[in-house]
Amino acid sequence: MSSDAMFSGASGTIAFRSPVAGATSTQVWTRPDGRRMLQLGLAAIWLLDGILQLQAYFFTKAFGTQFIPAVAQGNPSIIARPINWSGATIAHHALVADAMFAVIQIAIGFGIAWRPTLKVALGTSIAWALGVWWMGEGLGGVLNGVANPVNGAPGAVMIYALLAVLLWPRDHSGPTPSFVAARTVGEPVAKALWLVLWGSLSYFAVLGSNRSPQGLYDMIAGMASGEPGWLSRIDKHAASLVNHQGSAVTVVLAILLGMIAIGVYLPAPVTNALLAVGMVLSFLFWVLGEAFGTLFTASGTDLNSGPLLILLSVAYWKYTSSSESVPNPNSDLVSQGA
Amino acid sequence: MSGPNLSADVFAGVMMLVAVYSIGRLVAARAWSRPTHADVDVAHVLMGFAMAGMLVSAINPIPSRVWEVVFVALAVWFVWRCYHFVTQHGVEGRDEDHVHHLSHYLTHVVMSAAMLYMYLAATAPAASTSGSGGGMAMGGVTGSTANFVGLPLVFLFVLLISGVWELDGIGRFSPGRVAQAQSELAFASAEGDTSTSLVVEGVTEPIAGQLMIEEKVEPATAPWLAPRLEAGCHIAMCVTMGYMLILML
Numbered sequence: 001m002s003s004d005a006m007f008s009g010a011s012g013t014i015a016f017r018s019p020v021a022g023a024t025s026t027q028v029w030t031r032p033d034g035r036r037m038l039q040l041g042l043a044a045i046w047l048l049d050g051i052l053q054l055q056a057y058f059f060t061k062a063f064g065t066q067f068i069p070a071v072a073q074g075n076p077s078i079i080a081r082p083i084n085w086s087g088a089t090i091a092h093h094a095l096v097a098d099a100m101f102a103v104i105q106i107a108i109g110f111g112i113a114w115r116p117t118l119k120v121a122l123g124t125s126i127a128w129a130l131g132v133w134w135m136g137e138g139l140g141g142v143l144n145g146v147a148n149p150v151n152g153a154p155g156a157v158m159i160y161a162l163l164a165v166l167l168w169p170r171d172h173s174g175p176t177p178s179f180v181a182a183r184t185v186g187e188p189v190a191k192a193l194w195l196v197l198w199g200s201l202s203y204f205a206v207l208g209s210n211r212s213p214q215g216l217y218d219m220i221a222g223m224a225s226g227e228p229g230w231l232s233r234i235d236k237h238a239a240s241l242v243n244h245q246g247s248a249v250t251v252v253l254a255i256l257l258g259m260i261a262i263g264v265y266l267p268a269p270v271t272n273a274l275l276a277v278g279m280v281l282s283f284l285f286w287v288l289g290e291a292f293g294t295l296f297t298a299s300g301t302d303l304n305s306g307p308l309l310i311l312l313s314v315a316y317w318k319y320t321s322s323s324e325s326v327p328n329p330n331s332d333l334v335s336q337g338a
Numbered sequence: 339m340s341g342p343n344l345s346a347d348v349f350a351g352v353m354m355l356v357a358v359y360s361i362g363r364l365v366a367a368r369a370w371s372r373p374t375h376a377d378v379d380v381a382h383v384l385m386g387f388a389m390a391g392m393l394v395s396a397i398n399p400i401p402s403r404v405w406e407v408v409f410v411a412l413a414v415w416f417v418w419r420c421y422h423f424v425t426q427h428g429v430e431g432r433d434e435d436h437v438h439h440l441s442h443y444l445t446h447v448v449m450s451a452a453m454l455y456m457y458l459a460a461t462a463p464a465a466s467t468s469g470s471g472g473g474m475a476m477g478g479v480t481g482s483t484a485n486f487v488g489l490p491l492v493f494l495f496v497l498l499i500s501g502v503w504e505l506d507g508i509g510r511f512s513p514g515r516v517a518q519a520q521s522e523l524a525f526a527s528a529e530g531d532t533s534t535s536l537v538v539e540g541v542t543e544p545i546a547g548q549l550m551i552e553e554k555v556e557p558a559t560a561p562w563l564a565p566r567l568e569a570g571c572h573i574a575m576c577v578t579m580g581y582m583l584i585l586m587l
Contacts, residue, residue, distance in 0.1 A: 029509040036506070043502040048494070051581050056342040099344070106577075113502035115509055230488075295491070296587050 034180045039112055039122075039167050041311050042160070046125065047109030049302045053102035057299045063098065064091025067299070071137055074144030079134070086135045104128060122164040129161035136301070145208045149201040149257065150289035151219055152305040159308040162197065166190060166315055178268065181315035191264045194316060198261035198278070205254040216246040223291045231291060238288045256281065268318040275313045282309035349578045350393040356571045357386025363563060372563040373434070377419065381412055381446055382571050385453055389578055392456065406457045413450035419443045437510055437565070445500045445572075452493040452579055459490075459586060490583040497583075501576030504569045511565045 032040060057063060068087030072080035090097045108128065111121025133139060133155050140147055140155025147153030165185065172186040182190040209215045221239035224232040242249050256277065263274030286292060286306020293304035360382035367374040388405050391398025420443045423433065429440060 029507070029512070032506060040499070040502050040506055043505075044495075044498040047498050047502060047577070048580070051577065051584055054342075054345045054581060055584065059342060095344070102345075109502065110505060113505040115506065292491070295584075298587070 035167055035169070035183060035315075038163070038180060038311060038315050039118065039169075041314075042125075042163050042167065043109045043112035043121075045109075045303060045307065045311075046105055046112065046160075050102050050104075050106030050109055052295070052301055053098060053105060055298055055300075058098045058101075058301070059095055061091045061094050064088060064094060068136065073138075074141075074146065075138050076143060079139060079143060083135055083138060118169055122168060125164045126161045129157040129164070132157045133161075142204075147204040147207060148210045148219060148289070149204050149305075150216065150253075150285050151223070152285075152290050153204045154200055156293075156302055156305040156308055159197075159305055159312060162193060163308065163312060163315070166193070166312075178318045179316050181312070190316070194264045194312075195261050197312075198257055202254045202257035202261060205250050205257055211247050211250045213244050213246045216242045216249055217244070220288050223289065226297045227291050227294075228296050231287075231296065235288060235291065253281075264316055268320055271316070271318050272320075275317055279310045279313045282306045282313070285309070345581070346393040349581055350390040350397070352574050353386040353390040353393070353578055354397075355386075356574050357383045357390070359567070360386065360571060363568070367563045370560075370563075372560050374563040375433075375438075375442075375568065377415065378442075378446065378568070378572075381416075381450070382575060384408055384412065385449065385575055385579075388453060389575075389582060392460075392582060402457050406454060409450050409454040409457065413447055413454060416443050416446040416450055420447065437507075441500075445496065448493060448496045448500075449575065449579060452490070452497065452583065455489060455493065456582060456586060490586055494580050494583045497576040497580050501573045501580070504572050504576075508566055508569050511569070 064087045068090060069084055072083035072087075075083070104124075105128070108121050108125045111117040111124065114121075137155040137157060138144065140153050140158060142154050166181040168184045171183050174186055177183050177187055177190075179187075179190070181194075184190075185193075204210070217239050220235055220242065224235035224239070227235065260274045260278040260281075263271050263278075266274070283306060286304065290304040290306055291297075292300075293302055293306075294300040295303070360379045363374055363379045364376060364383075366372065367376070367379075388398075388400075388408075391400065391405075420440060423431070423440050423443055427433070427440075432439060433442060
């Protein structure tokens with residue numbers, strides 16, 4: 001590879017230029033840019049999931065005989081049968097199965113964090129997430145009518161997969177995107193994906209019993225069980241605020257979520273304001289409806305959807321100045337391991 | 339062997355390895371006059387042995403009270419290092435290794451605090467469940483510290499983010515990268531001082547399809563001792579500590 005260098009003794013620096021086409025991952029290391037930061041956030045979450053899988057409960061038969069079959073309930077038999085089969089298989093080989101699940105998720109986390117294995121890890125994460133969405137989350141309750149965005153619908157793992165696609169280390173040809181999530185797939189596709197995701201959250205918010213006067217109360221109050229005292233008190237207090245108000249609250253929630261869904265099509269300041277609202281809502285979902293992914297019950301498998309929705313919102317945050325919107329091509333090269 | 343015991347044994351083994359390796363680093367750095375983060379290596383030794391002892395109480399002959407004092411001292415030391423760093427290099431500056439920022443020491447403050455937390459939070463159950471020495475049966479403390487869960491959650495996030503951040507940056511120490519940079523320096527310098535060390539400062543901007551990379555040239559010194567292995571130890575520490583904190587949630 002040819003290159004030329006410039007040395008400045010006075011400043012103590014040397015600058016050299018390397019043709020982009022010849023650059024390799026071992027030749028250049030640069031500070032993480034916005035997309036890389038988000039990839040690292042995703043890596044940390046995968047790593048946490050892997051470590052959570054090492055909790056004692058998941059090494060027991062109960063993981064296969066109680067935890068997994070529970071997500072099959074209410075689903076069509078074509079969906080439920082494989083879930084029940086996988087539950088039985090896991091129960092028979094609890095130690096090996098859980099150790100394997102933990103290792104895979106930790107490997108995905110490390111793989112995303114280590115630049116040479118980024119693509120392999122992201123690809124694996126998509127396949128793994130889709131498998132878990134079916135076998136571990138029963139398609140997020142989408143088909144059995146229990147999906148509610150407040151407690152994680154349509155399934156946190158779907159957002160893992162979506163993030164992996166949006167943060168894939170390649171740049172879409174065309175005009176410079178105005179937000180990180182559009183760098184890989186382009187703005188129209190990225191916006192459409194956002195619209196579908198948040199539009200579905202809006203729809204699920206008023207689905208079936210979710211819009212009943214007591215639906216939200218029952219759900220939030222139910223989360224208090226098994227949680228530490230401080231979180232249980234928060235849940236009970238929050239539940240009392242929506243007691244008998246479920247219908248009105250869910251309608252307002254659905255409108256807000258719908259506005260956030262179409263927000264990416266609006267001018268940057270409006271988009272960012274709605275993204276901020278989305279982040280606040282996601283955090284509230286995480287605390288009140290998801291109890292921090294039930295981390296404190298020694299049986300939480302992941303953080304649930306709240307933190308992932310926040311990470312996704314950051315990826316859609318629109319740059320307001322032209323200088324910020326220029327992606328760092330060098331970082332891409334490194335990320336791609338080109 | 340049950341799953342939790344297997345996990346604890348594996349993590350304890352890794353921690354013992356890190357502790358022993360860190361002792362080796364301290365010895366090698368002195369023998370070969372190679373620069374290293376001695377205080378970080380000492381911290382890795384202490385944390386490695388302490389965590390191995392927490393995970394497998396049979397290999398911890400030191401009482402918890404002693405460890406608590408040790409980690410208070412370590413936390414105070416790293417707080418002082420942060421202060422010293424800021425006065426020397428500023429908040430945005432880099433360490434003498436030209437790689438690490440202030441966050442390197444802040445992370446070790448958090449790690450020391452997390453160690454202290456684990457000892458303090460688990461003292462009560464340890465008194466009733468542990469056999470000899472100061473060891474704690476990690477599984478036995480689950481749920482006993484529920485009123486403090488906000489704190490370990492913060493520790494947990496800091497540690498995992500630090501772990502992936504360190505892994506992301508491990509390419510900074512690639513031998514191929516250093517070799518290429520050195521050849522560039524040899525080309526650039528008519529005097530041919532090839533013993534200078536080079537550190538990537540960052541990409542400035544793309545110019546007509548090319549990349550410009552600034553390199554800082556420092557006076558000739560012995561290269562830092564195995565920085566990638568030091569980073570590896572840090573990552574192992576972060577993951578193991580994260581595992582233990584999760585058991586205590």
